[in-house]
Amino acid sequence: MCAKKPRLRFTNQRAIILEELKKVTSHPTAYEVFKLVRKRLPQIALGTVYRNLEFLSQNGVITLLEGKKGFRRFDGNPSPHYHIRCINCGRVDDIPAPLKPDIEESAKIPCGYKVLGHQIEFTGICPKCQEI
Numbered sequence: 333m334c335a336k337k338p339r340l341r342f343t344n345q346r347a348i349i350l351e352e353l354k355k356v357t358s359h360p361t362a363y364e365v366f367k368l369v370r371k372r373l374p375q376i377a378l379g380t381v382y383r384n385l386e387f388l389s390q391n392g393v394i395t396l397l398e399g400k401k402g403f404r405r406f407d408g409n410p411s412p413h414y415h416i417r418c419i420n421c422g423r424v425d426d427i428p429a430p431l432k433p434d435i436e437e438s439a440k441i442p443c444g445y446k447v448l449g450h451q452i453e454f455t456g457i458c459p460k461c462q463e464i
């Protein structure tokens with residue numbers, strides 16, 4: 333009985349974390365997800381949110397965006413799409429550019445890797461930062 337309860341709660345927490353992440357398109361950091369989830373689960377720990385985000389990204393349910401200095405953001409949309417990152421505030425938005433699967437073909441030839449995917453990130457200055 334004791335062994336079952338925490339497991340069930342863990343699953344429930346993960347479902348809520350995923351739900352909250354899917355609600356936003358802002359590509360939040362783990363801390364930002366934590367703040368969203370805390371409204372529904374006031375007792376949740378940041379470490380729990382972090383571990384669940386890791387689990388979900390390792391299983392391809394969400395996308396992990398690795399930034400500079402290990403600064404990570406999470407995307408509730410697991411399908412391939414491109415991003416643009418503001419060099420000033422770090423904000424990340426989706427880019428509706430057409431996907432380029434042929435890029436993976438051209439990567440295969442020189443490097444000898446088995447190519448599994450690719451990510452493209454544009455950099456720029458977001459509209460808000462341009463106003464300043």
Ligand SMILES: [Zn+2]
Nearest residue numbers: 418421458461
């Ligand atoms: Zn900005």
Ligand SMILES: [Zn+2]
Nearest residue numbers: 407409425426
């Ligand atoms: Zn995205």
